[in-house]
Amino acid sequence: MSFFKRIAASMGVGGAEVDTVLDKSTFCPGDLITGTIHVRGGSVKQDIDDIDLYVMTRYIMEKDDQRIYQESKITTFRAVNRFTILPREEKSFPFQFRLPLDTPISLGSCMVWIKTNLDIKHGLDAQDNDQIQVRPHPWIDKILNAVSDCGFRLREADCEYAPYFRRRLPFVQEFEFVPNTRKYQNKLDEIELVFHLEENGLEVALEVDRKARGVSGWLEEQLNLDETLVRVRLSRDDLNQNEKELAKKFDELISQHANRRF
Template sequence: MSFFKKIAASVGIGSATVDTVLDYSQYRPGDMVTGTVYVRGGSVEQHMDDIDLYVMSRYVMEKDDSKVYQESPIVSHRVVNGFTILPKEVKEFPFSFRLPFDTPVTLGSVSLWIKTDLDIKGGIDSGDKDYIRVLPHPWMEKVLEAIRQVGFKLREADCEYAPFFKRRLPFVQEFEFVPTSSKYCGRLDEVEVVCHVEEHGMEVALEIDRKARGVLGWLEEAYNMDERLVRVYLNETELNQDGALTRKFREIIERHAR
């Protein structure tokens, strides 16, 4: 009987299972993620190589004039190395790791989840998937609010393939704002914002897309000359001055809306 159980376990029948329980389901970039991985033994003794956790998201990239979504790990964490589990035995493995500053936030179409990978030696691996909500970092929140105060509203937030930024991840999260103020409705199509939070400050990239006006405007739009890319670095002191932050972005947008 034991032989047939081992054969069954090797193809996933009666094999060990894994369940990850998070202490919280909501985080901000820079927070500690804590919880416990529970492994429940199956019908036979099994040897596990390791357990890994991956914070996952997805991004869109253009391929042959169409949009294709790719999954990407944000960070990985080794919970435990090899161990053996007996039939029906339950093992608990607490874990903790920090969520990186460049973790995207769950706005718009962006979703994030923690994937658990249990590597079973000589058998079919087991896994678990837990969705989490990631709120903006407080500094990012201040910048997004400042853009709103200038006279814009958030239309979309998505992760896009962007190797030219030369960052750790192959993508950046882009926040797409459209004007609500009459001051900009006739002058700008949109303002796209990318935030790179660091330990002591943040870099903000803005792509300011002017409305096409007349033949010259049409030519500018056709050759993407209507878009103005501005990059600004804000230190911790500047990021804590809400009124000054709004004035700074108003000046930048006004200067490039002409």
């Protein structure tokens, strides 16, 4: 084996390559992800410590009055343990794992991708990135539609740093709605929803942001008293209701806090 080939491979030149092929590219949280990892040997024999799959996303963090993006691992899956790949040899490894329930939805600026990391012993790791589309879980989709039926339009969906929610991940995905009917246009600036999906139900954190009216309204706004945060837990039975029933429930809840005065 050429010394120079070994040195080049350790620097990533002529080393093993990895390509992950997913059986499909669109999923819901909780779905099974399946596919095959293809590894092709380079110019020299190489020992591979393992192959890991990471489900990745990014979130916004405010730092020094700037909004910057940070990458975050949603989950890690060990797809392959140690093996050796010979020069020009090709190996394939099927895999399957579940997409976590707290995976953000592909809306607005939110991106989700699967990163494959080929850990090469004494060499530069090989990587592959595959973007996926994450659709809303049926329960979340039902709530989003119900809120729209209440007279709101989805304006933005961002993943934002939020350690105060004390979730598994350092961020939450916020769905920002603005009113598009007279009923709420003169009362609210916006409402924001954050979902916490579980196997047996769904928790919704609903923030209602009221419009400032007069001096007292201005004072509320300065003290952040114009915002009310409400947590709503919905069971499977609640979520099995039709959208009209859910829209009625949320309309009553939003109205209650839209009319609240400090």
